[in-house]
Structures are given as structure tokens and as C-alpha cells.
Amino acid sequence: MARDNERSESSRNTGDTTCVVTGSLTGPDANSTDFELNVEAPAFERYDVIGEIERGGQGVIYKAIDKRLPREVAIKVLHPGHCGNEVVANGLANEARVMSYLSHPNITPIFESGVSKGGRPYYVMKYIDGTTLAKVLAKGDVPPPLCLKIFADICQAMAYAHSRGVIHLDLKPQNVMVGQFGEVHVMDWGLARFAEKPPPIILSHGWAESVEPGKRINGTLSYMSPEQARGEPLTTATDVFGLGAILCEIILGHAPYVADSCRKLFRRARKASMPETLSGLDESETDRVLVRLAKKCLAVDPRDRPQDAIAVAQEVADYQSSAFERVESDMNRFFELSLDLFCIADTHGYFRRVNENFTRVLGYSKSELLARPFLDFVIEEDKENTLDRMSVLSQGQHVVRFRNRYISAYGSIVTLEWMAKSISGEGLVFAVARDVSQSLA
Structure with a gap:
């Protein structure tokens, strides 16, 4: 599914009120649309329209079939109601130019743009079969590591955009798509602009300012930085606030600003007033590193935030790396401190890793155990049964309380009782064994 960002939609964030602003500094009560909802779909030479995905105040998104290539596409x-409105038409064209300028795995690719048979500008993009991050989070059962991975992908997309001089200006969970296979796409670049002058390649393709004369505010109030709400100059640090807002919702389940009307949200956004949110972050059980990052990104003064998404992406990557190292360290300690015999073996019949208890029980050094097929240590009478259990493991089944006998380095017979599980697609077996020789005596 592809999405259009421009209009209000229901949300759990603000007492079932989400306020999307396209207006003046006086602060609207709501954003309304008076256009007829059931409008005939446009006709295209190359595409057959299947149906409407979503509509907003400025654009409509359709799902279609490409007649020339075997693929589904989304057409915005x-x-x-805006036919003949040059400002809005320029905005749609600029959105297509920005998205085509940003070639990144986490940014939806553009295939082409043009004008329909009825004279309406459009662009064609990849169809994303998935759901929004907002809906993913609303389920409330997403594992924290998956949430962090999604957030890391968003940061990487925005780091690339910032490296190309583009700022998004409407970052929020509703504008992030999560595909069926976990792929992440930052969507809805309709408010995007260049932090400085657009590059020559953009200017040569007809870039035109799409903002009407006078100070205007555009964006979603629940996630909006104070400088954006006040109509002040916007920079990459404005998007950093948006990243902090997304991280806030991942941690707390709601946007930074919570209120029961758009007017109240507008006042909160102008002052960056979020006392409940900041105290909620402090009281949450989330790792302090992520809480500090969220609060830093949500700083009132843009100069107190990381200056761009590149810096945020690096902090997230550093956190992920350190978290992996902590888990690996904990696993190593458990592996070696356990009283049981722990090992990792492969389906080819070799130990890949064993803990010290193998040496203690069997008398062989680790290097000896890893250098030879483990069947070499099993007594002849038990080799066939051991091979049979390995076959069961290779088929993805578990092995429970299997016993076989080993010849120790001292010539004695040691009976081990095993619990084992194979790792699908990895060709590895994780197993734990216990010496039960004395219980059989």
C-alpha cells in the first residue's frame, strides 16, 4: 500500500484527533476537505487502475497494473478539486522530483511522472504491500528489537536524504510503511524541500516553489518541531525532532504532544510543551541510552539536538552494536559457567564450539574435540543411533533426552543425555548434555 500524507486521519495519539496543518500562523481548529469522495478514476495509456488506496486534500493514490511490465504500482x-491550482500541482511535481532524486532502499522509488488523459498531473511509484508503522505500533505486541530495527532503517533513510540536502518535514509513524517482509519505506515527501538551494539537476527539471506567498505552516501538529509550528527557518535539525517523535511513540505509544483539540496541539507545538511525555520517558523501562536519545532529539532549541539524521543514525548503530556485544558477552559467560555440557555442532558431524565441561568430563582438549568428527568419540554400538538423531535434527525436529556413550581420554565410558535443537537454514545444532553415568551405575 502507498499512502498520502496530506489529510487528517483517526489516531490514538490525541484523543482520536490528528491535526494536519496547511495554513497560517493563527492556528487552525481542523483541516477540512470539501471535495467529493467518489470521483471517477483517471485513465492512463500504460496503467489499468484497480482501485483507490487513499485520498487526501491534494492527491489521490490508486493501485494499478502496469501493462508493459508484470508489476503492481501505486499512482498518485x-x-x-485542485485542477488548475498551480501551487498544488507544483507541490505534486516537486514531490516526484525529490523522491526520484533520493535513490535509497528505504525510500520508495519513482518509475515515471506525467499527465493523465484527463489533464491531471501524476507520478508512478512502487506499490508497497504492507501497513503503516502507526498501525504496527497500535497492535502493541511488536518485539522491541524489531521496533529498533525499523527505527534504525528510518534513520538510515533520513541520513541519506540529509546527505543529499533534502529535509522531509512530516516525519511520523503514519508516513512510514512496513512491508510484508519487514522492509521499511519512508513515504510522503509532499512537504519536502532542500535545506539550501536545490542542486542544478533538480533546477534543470523544472523545480518550482510550491508554497503560497506569506508565512505558512505545513505538517502534523502532534509531531511538529517548535520552529516549524512558529513558521521559522527549517533545517535538518527539524527532521531530527521528527525522528525523536517517532522514537517517543515507539517507547511510550503516543506522540510527543497530546491534547483533545487541534488548537491546543498547536499551542503545545509552538512552545514544545510536552511535560507528560518527558516524565513518561524518564519513567519508562526502556534502555536509558534510547531514552536520552529521544529526549535529545526533542530538545526545544534546534542547536541542542543532533544536527542531522546522520548523527542520529550513528548513535542508533552504536547502540545496536554495543547491545549485540552485551548479549554475546552474557551468552559467553553462561556458556562457560553452566554446569552442563554446552556445544554448537554442524550437520556435517563436527563440533563447532564446546564449553570447558566437555574437557572436564571427557578429558580431551577443546582443539581435539573440534578437530575430529564427534562420532570418533562415540562407542561403536551407539554410532547408528547417533546418526539417526542427527537425521532427525537436520529435518528441523528437536531431540529430547537422547542418550549415547562416549569413550573418554582415560578409556572409561561416559553416558551423556542430550537435548538438542537445530537452527533452520543455518546447518547448526545447539545442544546441551549432562553426564548421567553415575545414575546408571
Whole structure:
């Protein structure tokens, strides 16, 4: 599914009120749309429209089939109510130019742009079969590591955009798509602009300012930085606030600003007033490193935030790396301190790793145990049964309380009782054994 960001939609964040602003500094009560909802789909020479995905105040998104290539696509078309509105038409065209300029795995690719048979500008993009991050989070059962991976992908997409001089200006969970296979796409670049002057390649393709004269505010109030709410100059640090807002929702389940009306949200956004959110972050059980990052990104003064998404992405990557190292260290300690015999073997019949208890029980050094097939240590009468259990493991089944006998380095017979599980697709077996020789005596 592809999405259009421009209009209000229900949300659990603000008492079932989400306020999307396209207006003046006086602060709207709500954003309304008076256009007819059931408008005939446009016709295209190359595409057969299947149906409407979503519509907003400025554009309508359709799902379609490409007649020339075997693929589904999403087509964003200018809303019929804006035909002849040069400012809005420029905005749609600029969105296509920005997205085509940003070639990144986490940014939806653009295939082409043009004008429909009915004279409505459009662009064609990849169809994403998935759901929004907002809906993913609303389920409330997403494992924290998956949430962190999604957030890391968002940061990587925005780090690339910032490296190309582009700022998004409407980052929020509703504008992030999570595909069926976990792929992440930052969507809805309709408010995007260049932090400085657009590069020559963009100017040569007809870039036109899409903002009407006078100070205007555009974006979603629940996630909006104070400088954006006040109509002040916007920089990459503005997007950093948006990243902090997404991380806040991942941690707490709601956006930084919570209120029961758009007017109240507007006042909160202008002052960056979020006392409940900041105290909620402090009281949450989330790792302090992520809490500090969220609060730093949500700083009132843009100069107190990381200056761009590149810095945020690096902090997230460093955290992920250190978290992996901590888990690996804990696993190593458990592996060696356990009283049981722990090992990792492969389906080819070799130990890949054994803990010290193998040496203690069997008398062989680790290097000896790893250098030879483990069947070499099993007594002849038990080799066939051991091979049979390995076959069961290779088929993805577990092995429970299997016993076989080993010849120790001292010539004695040691009976081990095993619990084992194979790792699908890895060709590895994780197993734990216990010496039960004395219980059989």
C-alpha cells in the first residue's frame, strides 16, 4: 500500500484527533476537505487502475497494473478539486522530483511522472504491500528489537536524504510503511524541500516553489518541531525532532504532544510543551541510552539536538552494536559457567564450539574435540543411533533426552543425555548434555 500524507486521519495519539496543518500562523481548529469522495478514476495509456488506496486534500493514490511490465504500482494523482491550482500541482511535481532524486532502499522509488488523459498531473511509484508503522505500533505486541530495527532503517533513510540536502518535514509513524517482509519505506515527501538551494539537476527539471506567498505552516501538529509550528527557518535539525517523535511513540505509544483539540496541539507545538511525555520517558523501562536519545532529539532549541539524521543514525548503530556485544558477552559467560555440557555442532558431524565441561568430563582438549568428527568419540554400538538423531535434527525436529556413550581420554565410558535443537537454514545444532553415568551405575 502507498499512502498520502496530506489529510487528517483517526489516531490514538490525541484523543482520536490528528491535526494536519496547511495554513497560517493563527492556528487552525481542523483541516477540512470539501471535495467529493467518489470521483471517477483517471485513465492512463500504460496503467489499468484497480482501485483507490487513499485520498487526501491534494492527491489521490490508486493501485494499478502496469501493462508493459508484470508489476503492481501505486499512482498518485492530483486531486480533481485542485485542477488548475498551480501551487498544488507544483507541490505534486516537486514531490516526484525529490523522491526520484533520493535513490535509497528505504525510500520508495519513482518509475515515471506525467499527465493523465484527463489533464491531471501524476507520478508512478512502487506499490508497497504492507501497513503503516502507526498501525504496527497500535497492535502493541511488536518485539522491541524489531521496533529498533525499523527505527534504525528510518534513520538510515533520513541520513541519506540529509546527505543529499533534502529535509522531509512530516516525519511520523503514519508516513512510514512496513512491508510484508519487514522492509521499511519512508513515504510522503509532499512537504519536502532542500535545506539550501536545490542542486542544478533538480533546477534543470523544472523545480518550482510550491508554497503560497506569506508565512505558512505545513505538517502534523502532534509531531511538529517548535520552529516549524512558529513558521521559522527549517533545517535538518527539524527532521531530527521528527525522528525523536517517532522514537517517543515507539517507547511510550503516543506522540510527543497530546491534547483533545487541534488548537491546543498547536499551542503545545509552538512552545514544545510536552511535560507528560518527558516524565513518561524518564519513567519508562526502556534502555536509558534510547531514552536520552529521544529526549535529545526533542530538545526545544534546534542547536541542542543532533544536527542531522546522520548523527542520529550513528548513535542508533552504536547502540545496536554495543547491545549485540552485551548479549554475546552474557551468552559467553553462561556458556562457560553452566554446569552442563554446552556445544554448537554442524550437520556435517563436527563440533563447532564446546564449553570447558566437555574437557572436564571427557578429558580431551577443546582443539581435539573440534578437530575430529564427534562420532570418533562415540562407542561403536551407539554410532547408528547417533546418526539417526542427527537425521532427525537436520529435518528441523528437536531431540529430547537422547542418550549415547562416549569413550573418554582415560578409556572409561561416559553416558551423556542430550537435548538438542537445530537452527533452520543455518546447518547448526545447539545442544546441551549432562553426564548421567553415575545414575546408571
